[in-house]
Amino acid sequence: MATTTITYDDRSVRRFLSASVIWALVGMLVGVLIATQLSSWQMNGHFLEQITKPVHDFLNAQFGWHWWPYFETKGFSFLTFGRLRPLHTNAVIFAFVGNMMFAGVYYSTQRLCKVRMASDRLSSIHFWGWQAIILAAAVTLPAGLTRGKEYAELIWPINIAVAGIWVVFGINFFWTLAKRNERSLYVSLWFYIATIVTVALLYIVNHLSIPTSWVHSYPIFGGVQDGLVQWWYGHNAVAFFLTTPILGIMYYFVPKAAGRPVYSYRLSIIHFWALVFIYIWAGPHHLLNTSLPHWLQTLGMLFSLMLWAPSWAGMLNGLLTLRGAWDKLRTDPVLKFFAAAVTFYGMATFEGPLLSIRAVNALSHYTDWTVGHVHSGALGWNGFMAAGMFYWLAPRLWNTPLWSRTLANMHFWIGLVGILIYVASMWVAGIMQGLMLSQLAAGGATLEYEFVTTLKAIQIPYVLRSLGGGLYLVGFLLCAINLWKTARSGNTAPVTAEVTLLEREKKERMTLREAFSADPVIYFMLGLVFTLLWFFLPPHADKAAFAVMVLLVAKGVSVFRANSHGWSHYFDRLLENHLPFTVLIFVAVAIGGVVQIIPSLLVNRTVNIEDRLQVPYTPLELAGRDVYVAEGCYNCHSQMIRTLVPDVMRYGPKENQGYSRLGESIYDFPHQWGSKRTGPDLAREGGELVAGSKVMRSGPRDNVWHFNHFIDPRTSIGSNMPSYGFLADKATDFKSLPKRIEVQTRLGVPAMTKDTIEQGAREQALEIATSLVAGKAFLPSKPKLAGDELRNHLAESQLIALIAYVQKLGAYEEISTPARQHALDPDSRLRVATPPAPGTPGSATLVPQKSSN
């Protein structure tokens, strides 16, 4: 057999590894900063005044240095929690874990395929392109340029760049597979394929937007549709960006580090297919007890519970690979990290399904329990897998022993203690706050605690969380020093290997047609089709479908018994032909998305609303909403009163409005249901039209209260909200409103008269500003402004637009909707006996009955 010498492309691996370490430090540093902001509001920027002002005062008093600079601010816009939290999550997910994943994929794929990466140029484009994207994110997110969707905040030009670079990565990867000198695909490569295909699918669908400018766009989905698509993406960002590629890395690097093969290859097959198929369905568990249709909630919960099995299969396979090597854990930091990481994977994937049980979720959702769960996965599973892989790779990439095993061991213990403190404090904070929020007062008719009281009660866990995160960051700092020293003491001599060239005969290649016309696929698909027909066909026809399904199963079993070797051979050939294999994975992951999302996308939305329909925003309110989104208010405030008694008692008691209905947020592009309540829910924060005004509204708290609260949130004693006084000096972009409203109209929001958009917005702003001046509002940044000057200044500001938006929240119309069956109704045949009322038009009509909020 012919052989050849190949030189692995380890330069790309070194680059990705180094970038991962650098971005890890950045992402974790921002994480620690925003953690401190939750216990000390001053950390939103005021701390700079607290540090520099005393120095200025001292120097001025001692030496007369009045010119010595100092900060004077309650907070900086680019340092607020709302803007930095997306930076933290994006940096950790896409920069730290992303680069780590690429390092692991590039290293292991070349070895498993016994070939150099297909294209050095594509590898370089991939690396530099990804770093440019991260840099762009690091600039735009603190600047308040965001799409307002969690883990999908980056603005649309960056989205296109991400998709492009991902395609470059995909081409390079699949090209490498095509050139491989190894017949079969190892299980790690299966996980990488699933990652590349699924992330592309998720990312593209959730980022579909219509631009209004170079830095702003509206997603094409709104309200419940946006919520569903967002969490289909959000959950699977965890699944297919933070889990499947890392499992691939686990299946390669743990056996390498332990010096023994994976515990059970059989288990890895079951693990892979079950995980890939089930994970994609679990997204709706992020929307339990909301106004999401009940069947979707049930589906999300059911599939989350089923995830227990494959997740633990993977954990056991990883841990048991260390059988016979446990003694090495005492001395080998790499195995220590891997063993702890896989254990955290098991713990996090036990906790996830637990939190997806509706009753448990009623307590945990919107609290820090979820935050603790996420971090046990991110810090324990992702962070420790990364560290183990770095320590294993560094000596091989730089041809020298690790600079200090002691330092690596120290990293392990400091990091482990940090995680435990972090996670335990978040459990305490989350469960305590969740219980307090639902605690009834004596008599049972009212709630015991104000929201802010529950926030004050969890301040000690919040401080401990900062401590835990700080320790973890210190551990990674030690890692960075260790890797830097290792790299400096070694060299980057190329690594070569002698490999046997694979000469694949034409008959071994499987075409797509062959792949999908094979007996196993045909019998499976036909069985599936007739099972569905059994469910959906009318009486008697369904029995016929059932009979055919039974016959097909019997025939399939008989064919399998006659030709079991052929069926086994089919799977083996599939493993040797990556394209049909990839298509099969795509089908597996697409099924979940199609079943969940298509029904909610196809229906003409407004005509299917019943009982309540959102009142569209005025131009100024829309401008205020864009400010709300840009400032990342959704990071701390929800707009969803769940179908739970404590939620309704706290947020929905007025006029028995109850829980949030789907129609109340149907014009929200993007939806702002939120995922965490550091502050109270705002779904009904607004109010009725003020007497004599056509547009200005006032809720339970009037304009002056909101103005003072935004300037200094400490008007609510105990609040940890950043000060938003800077919005009073930022001008509203009135000129952009016609374009924004045009896009909203294209998305289905009732049209407005174009000519009056800007004028209407200015008039409403002036009306609100007038009410503030009449209410003796005082603007600290412009202390000399008063009367008309103050009114005119405020009327131009974003703060007024934000107040207009907040006062609109919860405005809806009561409607009556004549029932009409649509094609998507699976049981429409059962309802033929219920004709529409006489005089009812063919399509549903909206009959405003009363305006309420």
Add this chain to the structure above:
Amino acid sequence: MFKRVIYQEWANIVPIISFVLTFAVFAIATVRALRTPKARREELARMPLDS
């Protein structure tokens, strides 16, 4: 709220369909895993160590 007739009825049927689908995938993967010859399994499992 969207009409219940369109969405809520799916609550009865979709979880069952989904479960059937998943069970089928799980069963096929399991049968395949159990029927993989030992020598083949060991060969595949050793791939990282041989690289």
